[in-house]
Amino acid sequence: MVTITTESQQIATQYIDDVFSKLKAHHSHEPEFLQAVKEIIYSLTPVFAKRPEYMQASLLERIVEPERVVKFRVSWVDESGKVQVNRGYRVQYSSAIGPYKGGLRFHPSVNESIIKFLGFEQIFKNSLTGQPIGGAKGGSDFDPKGKSDAEIMRFCQAFMTELHKYIGPDVDVPAGDIGVGAREIGFLFGQYNRIRGAYEAGVITGKLPRFGGSLARKEATGYGTVYFVQEMLKEIDMTFQDTNVIVSGSGNVSVYAIEKAQQLGAKVVACSDSNGYIFDPTGINLDTVKQIKEVEHGRIKEYVERHPGATYTDGCSGIWSIPCDIALPCATQNEIDEESAKVLVANGVKVIGEGANMPSTLQAIKVYFDNNILFAPAKAANAGGVAVSALEMSQNSMRHFWSFEEVDEKLHEIMKSIYKNSVDAAKEFGYEGNLLIGANIAGFLKVADAMVAQGVI
Ligand SMILES: NC(=O)C1=CN([C@@H]2O[C@H](COP(=O)(O)OP(=O)(O)OC[C@H]3O[C@@H](n4cnc5c(N)ncnc54)[C@H](OP(=O)(O)O)[C@@H]3O)[C@@H](O)[C@H]2O)C=CC1
Numbered sequence: 030m031v032t033i034t035t036e037s038q039q040i041a042t043q044y045i046d047d048v049f050s051k052l053k054a055h056h057s058h059e060p061e062f063l064q065a066v067k068e069i070i071y072s073l074t075p076v077f078a079k080r081p082e083y084m085q086a087s088l089l090e091r092i093v094e095p096e097r098v099v100k101f102r103v104s105w106v107d108e109s110g111k112v113q114v115n116r117g118y119r120v121q122y123s124s125a126i127g128p129y130k131g132g133l134r135f136h137p138s139v140n141e142s143i144i145k146f147l148g149f150e151q152i153f154k155n156s157l158t159g160q161p162i163g164g165a166k167g168g169s170d171f172d173p174k175g176k177s178d179a180e181i182m183r184f185c186q187a188f189m190t191e192l193h194k195y196i197g198p199d200v201d202v203p204a205g206d207i208g209v210g211a212r213e214i215g216f217l218f219g220q221y222n223r224i225r226g227a228y229e230a231g232v233i234t235g236k237l238p239r240f241g242g243s244l245a246r247k248e249a250t251g252y253g254t255v256y257f258v259q260e261m262l263k264e265i266d267m268t269f270q271d272t273n274v275i276v277s278g279s280g281n282v283s284v285y286a287i288e289k290a291q292q293l294g295a296k297v298v299a300c301s302d303s304n305g306y307i308f309d310p311t312g313i314n315l316d317t318v319k320q321i322k323e324v325e326h327g328r329i330k331e332y333v334e335r336h337p338g339a340t341y342t343d344g345c346s347g348i349w350s351i352p353c354d355i356a357l358p359c360a361t362q363n364e365i366d367e368e369s370a371k372v373l374v375a376n377g378v379k380v381i382g383e384g385a386n387m388p389s390t391l392q393a394i395k396v397y398f399d400n401n402i403l404f405a406p407a408k409a410a411n412a413g414g415v416a417v418s419a420l421e422m423s424q425n426s427m428r429h430f431w432s433f434e435e436v437d438e439k440l441h442e443i444m445k446s447i448y449k450n451s452v453d454a455a456k457e458f459g460y461e462g463n464l465l466i467g468a469n470i471a472g473f474l475k476v477a478d479a480m481v482a483q484g485v486i
């Protein structure tokens with residue numbers, strides 16, 4: 030274990046305070062970004078206390094500043110012939126350990142603060158995967174809900190017409206996130222290739238397997254979250270078998286977290302969308318959820334028409350009042366606040382596994398720690414998606430295609446090693462059992478050492 034003196038700890042804390050207060054002064058209008066930065070940088074105090082040369086190299090000031098932020102206009106024509114205008118973003122945060130890598134989010138709430146928080150987290154997550162990928166994120170305030178396929182296609186083409194200037198297989202490799210699934214990735218990829226006049230498979234991941242995508246990428250984030258929680262459960266001699274689980278959302282991450290949890294013997298009793306949640310005491314029928322969400326692009330409340338024993342409730346936060354052993358927030362940021370966290374604890378939750386990015390507020394996380402709840406932080410627990418994206422890039426480079434079983438096995442091993450590295454880093458720096466600190470430190474060290482080795486750039 031690393032020994033840290035009180036004096037070096039105080040110097041490191043002062044350094045982090047200074048960096049954070051300057052950042053706050055410049056970005057007071059970007060709450061999500063500040064929240065993500067705060068969570069990470071204070072957990073790095075023991076690292077700076079142990080390695081003062083990182084302060085001399087201004088590593089924190091450098092890493093919180095994106096290498097590049099691209100903002101652009103996206104004009105497209107809707108079904109009535111009217112021209113619509115949206116904002117597009119790509120934040121290329123860090124290329125210290127590989128090409129920029131991270132998803133694209135299409136949602137009306139998207140702004141620079143949200144893309145920056147996601148891009149910043151992606152640096153550490155991508156490092157944790159052990160793959161050579163830097164951190165980035167992008168997206169638009171475009172709302173895909175209620176749009177025709179032709180409108181989605183025209184929007185994606187307009188978005189890529191600008192974005193293509195900044196990306197490439199060895200430069201920046203986007204993928205999906207909220208509102209960007211296989212359909213959107215297909216349109217984006219098609220437009221990129223059309224503009225380049227070539228087929229460049231490695232420019233984007235999450236492609237359908239029939240044109241260069243990886244098997245198991247669709248399942249990777251949800252499965253990976255469950256694999257990670259499985260490792261945590263071993264510590265308390267528990268498995269998923271016969272547990273009651275709730276999973277928020279009913280999108281890509283949620284559906285495959287539900288699938289894997291069910292395969293491992295759990296009863297998943299609730300899931301949601303942005304309008305409300307369903308509760309099925311007999312266990313959710315995943316085929317019905319997939320039919321409604323993946324095929325019909327419908328609303329989760331339609332589930333109860335097909336399963337009369339289930340109930341539907343308007344509003345999202347109520348899902349956390351359902352008693353469960355394991356809660357997997359897989360929808361969006363800040364979906365569990367302090368109040369919801371207290372309700373989960375009062376109802377006996379044992380484990381929180383974050384499938385979404387930053388789904389718990391800082392106050393909610395404090396409630397978990399105060400009550401000794403096992404907590405799997407997003408950066409580690411949902412890294413399976415981007416890990417398999419990196420495997421997709423490898424397959425594209427090798428012009429090779431692994432079977433579903435091969436990719437799933439690699440994913441499983443990656444999640445186990447992220448768990449182990451987070452546990453080991455927490456222990457080494459004096460925070461045994463705290464995976465939040467462990468994951469942040471393990472993710473940071475690799476990037477920090479790469480930055481130092483590459484000089485002042
Ligand atoms: N896709 C991936 O590989 C990865 C995704 N993530 C993270 O996982 C989360 C989910 O992403 P993904 O499954 O891909 O996205 P999807 O768009 O496939 O699904 C998102 C789901 O969350 C619901 N949702 C969105 N906003 C809210 C809200 N404000 N309140 C409640 N529910 C909401 C959506 O409901 P509705 O249908 O009503 O919009 C939908 O059910 C995000 O935080 C994303 O950043 C993290 C790692 C990788």
Ligand SMILES: O=C(O)CCC(=O)C(=O)O
Pocket residue numbers: 130131132133154202203204205206234386411412414415416418
């Ligand atoms: O697969 C990827 O490149 C990105 C996935 C993603 O956006 C995320 O991990 O949040």
